[in-house]
Amino acid sequence: xxxxxxxRVANLEAAIxxxxxxxxxLHNQLVELRGNIRVFSRVxxxxxxxLTLGGDGASVRLFAEGKDQGFTFDRxxxxxxxxxxxxxxxxxxVQSALDGFKVCLFSYGQTGAGKTHTMQGSKGPDAQGxxxxxxxxxxxxxxxxxxQGWVYELEASFIEVYNETxxxxxxxxxxxxxxxxxxxxxVKHGVAGGHTQxxxxxxxxxxxxxxxxxxxxxxxxxxxxxxxxxxxxxSRSHSVFxxxxxxxxxxxxxxxxxxxxxxxxxxxxRLNRSQAEGQRQKEACSINKSLSSLGDVFAALASKSAHVPxxxxxxxxxxxxxxxxxxxxxxxxxxxxxxxxxxETLCSLxxxxxxxxxxxxxxxxxxxxxxxxGCEAPSSSAATAQVTLHSIPSLSKHASxxxxxx
Ligand code: ADP
Ligand code: MG
Numbered sequence: 001x002x003x004x005x006x007x008r009v010a011n012l013e014a015a016i017x018x019x020x021x022x023x024x025x026l027h028n029q030l031v032e033l034r035g036n037i038r039v040f041s042r043v044x045x046x047x048x049x050x051l052t053l054g055g056d057g058a059s060v061r062l063f064a065e066g067k068d069q070g071f072t073f074d075r076x077x078x079x080x081x082x083x084x085x086x087x088x089x090x091x092x093x094v095q096s097a098l099d100g101f102k103v104c105l106f107s108y109g110q111t112g113a114g115k116t117h118t119m120q121g122s123k124g125p126d127a128q129g130x131x132x133x134x135x136x137x138x139x140x141x142x143x144x145x146x147x148q149g150w151v152y153e154l155e156a157s158f159i160e161v162y163n164e165t166x167x168x169x170x171x172x173x174x175x176x177x178x179x180x181x182x183x184x185x186x187v188k189h190g191v192a193g194g195h196t197q198x199x200x201x202x203x204x205x206x207x208x209x210x211x212x213x214x215x216x217x218x219x220x221x222x223x224x225x226x227x228x229x230x231x232x233x234x235s236r237s238h239s240v241f242x243x244x245x246x247x248x249x250x251x252x253x254x255x256x257x258x259x260x261x262x263x264x265x266x267x268x269x270r271l272n273r274s275q276a277e278g279q280r281q282k283e284a285c286s287i288n289k290s291l292s293s294l295g296d297v298f299a300a301l302a303s304k305s306a307h308v309p310x311x312x313x314x315x316x317x318x319x320x321x322x323x324x325x326x327x328x329x330x331x332x333x334x335x336x337x338x339x340x341x342x343x344e345t346l347c348s349l350x351x352x353x354x355x356x357x358x359x360x361x362x363x364x365x366x367x368x369x370x371x372x373x374g375c376e377a378p379s380s381s382a383a384t385a386q387v388t389l390h391s392i393p394s395l396s397k398h399a400s401x402x403x404x405x406x
Contacts, residue, residue: 039073040076044334046079059072064345094260098138104329107334109332112267156204165180187318194371254370294316
């Protein structure tokens with residue numbers, strides 16, 4: 001009786017493991033079909049919009065420089081789109097990070113166009129942006145996967161890139177230099193089996209949503225926000241929420257190492273419009289440099305150039321594992337549809353079109369970061385492994401175990 005029950009439980013566990021593996025595989029096929037570098041545009045609400053949205057949900061038109069111009073992206077979110085709808089479209093990439101991929105989401109656009117609204121959002125369940133929603137989804141999934149024997153570790157950092165220098169937004173202390181990271185070689189790839197870290201930056205283990213919320217709040221307070229002629233709270237720096245995800249499955253001795261980077265870029269407006277002077281001018285130059293480096297990286301990827309200039313800016317170097325063919329990238333191009341912003345909007349849409357042209361070049365190349373130790377499965381899970389093996393007779397022992405959890 002007991003023996004039969006144990007066998008039945010083992011069979012059921014094996015079936016779950018098999019469907020989890022199939023789910024991962026199908027999920028990845030879906031994401032790859034859509035391309036590993038994708039571009040979405042989001043249009044901010046405005047009573048007198050100078051933009052026309054296409055009925056296909058993927059195009060936008062504007063009249064600028066004496067002619068009618070159209071742009072098509074993977075998706076265009078109109079002014080009525082909610083934070084929940086936006087997250088729905090990106091949640092599959094959050095899933096990919098849990099499955100062991102290096103994932104990066106950017107919000108790009110001129111100051112005031114809605115970058116921080118999209119990434120961070122504001123208080124209240126409806127107003128929350130991608131960062132809090134992603135954390136919530138990941139914690140939910142981690143809880144669910146526990147039942148299947150997966151143990152996940154989530155380690156977060158919050159980094160700012162300002163004037164080509166990293167700053168730890170989770171560092172204690174106040175003042176200009178708090179959290180400043182002076183080490184020029186602070187970016188470390190391949191740490192702890194395949195994660196990226198900024199040496200000297202605080203890392204926080206995330207186990208609850210409350211802890212995550214406290215971390216995000218602390219980082220928001222620390223962000224360097226200074227006034228320019230454009231917007232009193234203009235952000236003159238890039239912020240990167242980095243989440244390193246490690247999933248371990250003892251029964252199959254499998255380890256997944258994914259990452260989710262959520263990047264709120266500095267304003268993309270050109271120098272003259274923000275009337276920057278002195279220190280502001282230096283900031284504006286380094287912002288332009290890192291944003292144009294980002295554009296150069298995408299251009300090199302699109303043309304399949306042998307050399308991709310990741311090292312030309314701190315931001316692209318940090319995000320290198322996500323940007324190349326082996327990672328997954330999504331860029332939100334936020335635009336302000338009011339008439340005075342048309343020229344900036346045109347620049348943003350052109351930048352987006354350049355990124356969009358990489359889609360085909362990078363398609364199909366993403367790599368999941370999986371490691372399989374040669375160690376024996378613990379005895380308590382041996383029955384699961386055994387039954388699983390019988391359920392896929394065509395595969396070798398090693399391959400079948402690996403296939404189940406990838
Ligand atoms: P950025 O970070 O690009 O400078 P913000 O995200 O701070 O811009 O947006 C500027 C203002 O516009 C904020 O008050 C924000 O709440 C509002 N806003 C931006 N996008 C939207 C949107 N899609 N729906 C409603 N309000 C928005
Ligand atoms: Mg902002």
